[in-house]
Amino acid sequence: MTTTSRWRALTHHHLFWPVAVLVVLLLVNVPFTPDFFSIKMTDGHLYGSLVSIVLFGSPLILVAVGMTLVIATGGIDLSVGAVVAITGALACSYISDQADQSALAGVLLAMGLGLLAAVVCGLWNGFLVARMGIQPIIATLIIMVAGRGVAQLITDGQIITINSEPYKLIGGGYWLTLPFSIFVVAVVVAVTVVLTRRTALGLLVESVGGNAEASRLVGIRSRRIKIMVYVFCALCAGIAGLMISSNTSAADGNNAGLWIELDAILAVVIGGTSLLGGRFSIGGTVVGALVIQTLTTTIYTIGVPTQTNLVFKAVVVIIVCLLQSPKFRAKVFSARLGAKSGAQGGGSPSAPAPAGTTAAATEAAPKMEVS
Amino acid sequence: MAEPQPVLQMTGIVKEFPGVRALSGVDFRLFPGEIHALLGENGAGKSTLIKVLTGVHSLDGGTITLDGESVRFASPLQAQQAGISTVYQEVNLCPNLSVAENIFIGREPTRAGRIQWKRMRREAAELVDRLGLDIDVTAPLSSYPLAVQQLVAIVRSVGTGDSVSGGSGTKVLILDEPTSSLDRGEVLELFSLMRRLKEQGVAILFVSHFLDQIYEVCDRMTVLRNGTLVGEHMVRDLDQVGLVQLMIGKALDQLEELHDHQLHSDVGETLLKAEALGRAGGIAPFDLEVKKGEVIGLAGLLGSGRTELARLLFGADQPDSGTVSIGGKQVSMNAPNDAIGAGVAFCSENRKTEGLVPDLTVRENIILALQAARGWTRPIPASQRDELVAKYIKALDIRPANPEARVGQLSGGNQQKVLLARWLITQPKLLILDEPTRGIDIGAKAEIQKLVVSLSEDGMSVLYIAAELEEVLRLSHTIGVLRDRRLVAQLTNGPEITTSRILETIASGEHQ
Ligand SMILES: Nc1ncnc2c1ncn2[C@@H]1O[C@H](COP(=O)(O)OP(=O)(O)OP(=O)(O)O)[C@@H](O)[C@H]1O
Ligand SMILES: [Mg+2]
Numbered sequence: 058m059t060t061t062s063r064w065r066a067l068t069h070h071h072l073f074w075p076v077a078v079l080v081v082l083l084l085v086n087v088p089f090t091p092d093f094f095s096i097k098m099t100d101g102h103l104y105g106s107l108v109s110i111v112l113f114g115s116p117l118i119l120v121a122v123g124m125t126l127v128i129a130t131g132g133i134d135l136s137v138g139a140v141v142a143i144t145g146a147l148a149c150s151y152i153s154d155q156a157d158q159s160a161l162a163g164v165l166l167a168m169g170l171g172l173l174a175a176v177v178c179g180l181w182n183g184f185l186v187a188r189m190g191i192q193p194i195i196a197t198l199i200i201m202v203a204g205r206g207v208a209q210l211i212t213d214g215q216i217i218t219i220n221s222e223p224y225k226l227i228g229g230g231y232w233l234t235l236p237f238s239i240f241v242v243a244v245v246v247a248v249t250v251v252l253t254r255r256t257a258l259g260l261l262v263e264s265v266g267g268n269a270e271a272s273r274l275v276g277i278r279s280r281r282i283k284i285m286v287y288v289f290c291a292l293c294a295g296i297a298g299l300m301i302s303s304n305t306s307a308a309d310g311n312n313a314g315l316w317i318e319l320d321a322i323l324a325v326v327i328g329g330t331s332l333l334g335g336r337f338s339i340g341g342t343v344v345g346a347l348v349i350q351t352l353t354t355t356i357y358t359i360g361v362p363t364q365t366n367l368v369f370k371a372v373v374v375i376i377v378c379l380l381q382s383p384k385f386r387a388k389v390f391s392a393r394l395g396a397k398s399g400a401q402g403g404g405s406p407s408a409p410a411p412a413g414t415t416a417a418a419t420e421a422a423p424k425m426e427v428s
Numbered sequence: 429m430a431e432p433q434p435v436l437q438m439t440g441i442v443k444e445f446p447g448v449r450a451l452s453g454v455d456f457r458l459f460p461g462e463i464h465a466l467l468g469e470n471g472a473g474k475s476t477l478i479k480v481l482t483g484v485h486s487l488d489g490g491t492i493t494l495d496g497e498s499v500r501f502a503s504p505l506q507a508q509q510a511g512i513s514t515v516y517q518e519v520n521l522c523p524n525l526s527v528a529e530n531i532f533i534g535r536e537p538t539r540a541g542r543i544q545w546k547r548m549r550r551e552a553a554e555l556v557d558r559l560g561l562d563i564d565v566t567a568p569l570s571s572y573p574l575a576v577q578q579l580v581a582i583v584r585s586v587g588t589g590d591s592v593s594g595g596s597g598t599k600v601l602i603l604d605e606p607t608s609s610l611d612r613g614e615v616l617e618l619f620s621l622m623r624r625l626k627e628q629g630v631a632i633l634f635v636s637h638f639l640d641q642i643y644e645v646c647d648r649m650t651v652l653r654n655g656t657l658v659g660e661h662m663v664r665d666l667d668q669v670g671l672v673q674l675m676i677g678k679a680l681d682q683l684e685e686l687h688d689h690q691l692h693s694d695v696g697e698t699l700l701k702a703e704a705l706g707r708a709g710g711i712a713p714f715d716l717e718v719k720k721g722e723v724i725g726l727a728g729l730l731g732s733g734r735t736e737l738a739r740l741l742f743g744a745d746q747p748d749s750g751t752v753s754i755g756g757k758q759v760s761m762n763a764p765n766d767a768i769g770a771g772v773a774f775c776s777e778n779r780k781t782e783g784l785v786p787d788l789t790v791r792e793n794i795i796l797a798l799q800a801a802r803g804w805t806r807p808i809p810a811s812q813r814d815e816l817v818a819k820y821i822k823a824l825d826i827r828p829a830n831p832e833a834r835v836g837q838l839s840g841g842n843q844q845k846v847l848l849a850r851w852l853i854t855q856p857k858l859l860i861l862d863e864p865t866r867g868i869d870i871g872a873k874a875e876i877q878k879l880v881v882s883l884s885e886d887g888m889s890v891l892y893i894a895a896e897l898e899e900v901l902r903l904s905h906t907i908g909v910l911r912d913r914r915l916v917a918q919l920t921n922g923p924e925i926t927t928s929r930i931l932e933t934i935a936s937g938e939h940q
Contacts, residue, residue, distance in 0.1 A: 257799045257807040260792055267785035274744055274782055275850070276768040276800040335787040 123293030131334030139204025141314025175295025266334025470841025
């Protein structure tokens, strides 16, 4: 009895399904790559599939974490991919103009410049959404489209390559045996959690997303909050932009962060945050981003033909989303449930149920867990 | 005399929500051509019984028969197609669609697959007319006050059976607290409509916390307490005292107590002064003075501008003329923030769209206003927060008394209490209550009225809006009378002021 109720509590935890999918995806890799879970130490650096998943997933986690807060207010930010490109382009073009590309001061300035541009983009988005009342999807579409153009302008349509040791650290370097970007991600995630849950920001964000009119009448300054989350989201995208350009030591205005907004939105949804706004889960988003990155890795390891890559990804995403829906879960698992209760009914002294009743019972069962 | 067959019979109904047993083995039956009241305290399980019947919730046990056949509806649509029309407690229409569209949504008259807009508008106008309503069916629903929206929901459900083909005709009409924000006039219209339908043989299930209405219109009643059936009686066999005793399990005498309480007389200096405050289309410019510790009641018919007046005093709508000063200082009322900063609180009549955040917990909803005032950087310390929340859950008897429960899962009356708690916790100087007892059961209603009295004794000013004139009269020092979006009179309460005197003032619309 207690074990079943504990199992129930576990399966009802909001992180249960995302984590379950992540574990399954990881296990799928084992037959194809037997040493999938092993981690080796080479030259004082840890290597292994798990480390690479986190390393390559870092930019996505960052972008998705920022996106989570925007979505929680009932908005969406399509411009994050363009912000990634702009930030990388600005930082790299500044560094490439320096006589000594490895000078720390220059690199720090370049990063500051890039992040400043990201913040400006966020302010612009926030201004359009909160002040002008433009639909978020339209408001952020502007930078999504125009931003790539700006990035191209900065790089003169070229791919700028740089050679800077300190800059390389952010996205490609190691620290304490681990990829440095993992620390960056950990810090950003921790800061976000503290910022939203140790203050009242999370509550106010969820309130604005949950019922905007009620929030206004309760005196929440929702404009300010919306501007804050768009700026924060752009800042996260900016850090991701630095990371991506640092990893390749190059700025590619065209391809850096291309389609990352879609992956980020997916990660947020897989993590259990509703696109309608309201309740959000940073932990869920991190798991969601890891699911997507693992999926990408899995596609390579099990050798899905390149042309069916996207179809495969889509199928997995659909399964995850279906699993998130209580209605769907109830439908699928009800067959089993119905059979069980039928068996119990048969054993009890009450009248043997005619076929019609059992059918009705199984039919009604699908909605049992819908709350 | 052999009793006729019930059209609807529910036996041994069980419904469990995680952690709550909402219904445990309830029996209920409904005969054709009767109006049957379903009664019980807030959270007794009335709405849940209706929802398991119509397929909103699944059933965990028991059987339902309709016309002698065993049924189980998987969705509200199925129930409707089987002849059960329902108006749920919370109006769930589309505010941005027109009234006509709302009435016909999902069953628009079509020809060759295309919607016949003209016919739809004409039929909608006819239906609305039958209820004696004077509204423009092409206007968006959101342009009307909650009471009208509630009436539109009723029109929609009544219209299903007789005007539109496709259904088998309404056999059962369910109304879950349809009168909670209606005035006497609309209530009478609704009752005559209900009686007409009853004569046609429709069985009507009626939920209300207004016991007088039950005695006025119902034939039979079923009483629930804590999810169990406590009795089914003919209305003529049980008097109000006996009924209340059945509902709450003990005798209730607080109501009497309140009837002859004395209004306290120590009303202080002026707190708020509005001069020529007005908004085109909302309310004509008015002057109003609220003193410290004073209760001002607003009386008027539906659409007379009571809510609009209150919203201006809170900055919920922007005034386009006039000034407000609070404590002698002029305040610009451009947003609720300004008013809240000056110590004004506003408890909206529309808890669903303007009040609660359904996904947040009871605790979060209760502290929301206080937290918003402190700003996001200064969260209320957890211990203080929990203490405050526990105190108000207890004071208002919110059930279940679980601060972690999602507000959306509470019964209607308990949601209303959460909304009240949210504003009480901010300890405002002026508390504006727009229909604060909407959907609240008779015991809790008396408690809330007593609370208003004691708050005003402690120096809080209250602006009180209620459709029930007795309620306004009982509590207020001053009664503001509104008519046609104009504040036409301010009467000082005294022995010579009666409900009929107020009604006269409303009718004559005399400026005094
Ligand atoms: N979706 C839900 N999830 C969990 N609990 C629920 C849900 N809906 C109702 N309940 C619980 O079931 C009980 C009965 O609620 P119900 O809404 O039927 O009361 P009611 O009699 O209609 O009260 P009221 O007069 O306040 O409208 C309450 O304890 C309520 O908290
Ligand atoms: Mg109810």
